[in-house]
Amino acid sequence: MKKIGFIGLGVMGSAMAQNLLKAGFEVSVWARRPEKARPVLEKGAHWCETLSECARGRDAIITIVGFPQDVREVYFGAGGILENADQGTFLIDMTTTSPQLSVEIYAAAIQRGLHAIDAPVSGGDTGAKNATLSIMMGGDQADCEACIPLFEAMGKNIVYEGPAGSGQHTKAANQIALGGAIAGVCEAISYARATGLDVQTMLDSISQGAAGSWQMSNNAPRMLKGDFAPGFYVKHYIKDCNIALEQADEHELSLPVLQLVRDMYTKLAAEGMENDGTQTLIHYYEKEHS
Structure with missing residues (x-):
């Protein structure tokens, strides 16, 4: 597996494609906005003028686009992946989308x-x-195992979850857990500020104990610096929350914490923060308690 087509060069996709290049893969790319491809092209990727060109003659095609409708378009649309990929090609959708x-x-x-x-x-x-x-694989197990060398160029925790759709269900569970974690970090910061604590000292004290989390280690420092550049967009997290809540409804589950956090983000998006990173949730608490 050497020749890779890569579609979707946003905040995460661009870095992932560059890591494939570093690992020695031949990467061909296509994006709706060609300017997004510039960093990858500078590292040696080949530009394709059309989606269909990017799909042909590849050992694997990776997609990581924005929303389920984008996934449907690149796979099923005219000139899309399904009608242009060579037989035997591996189609790897790394977008968070509907199972x-x-x-x-x-x-x-x-x-x-x-x-x-x-x-x-x-x-x-x-x-x-x-x-x-972390990469959550769904599909035929033999197919997933065949792609592990490809995934190892982009990730460390690579786990087979089960048949098709299982990777997406696992990602939904991830986003459910994330909601409570990032809201908890925001509430701890809000409490520290209200009671006169030094916020950084508080975080240093609790981050190595039972309250520690990826969100506390990675997003809390961004909140304190006022850095709201997207590592992961608010609009994409809202999309992920909606997918998880739709799945929960189908299984007659109640997810009140996720619903509350989704509503917080929806309010911030309506105020113009949809293209900020998820750490912007701290603004909700600042507005509510100012």
């Missing part, structure tokens, strides 16, 4: 002699840059 859509892609791929894997990731921009992403 049902992943199953639909898998079924369509089987009919065309292709191998489809849903492999969403967690770890944000830091994990993408450092090739330490």
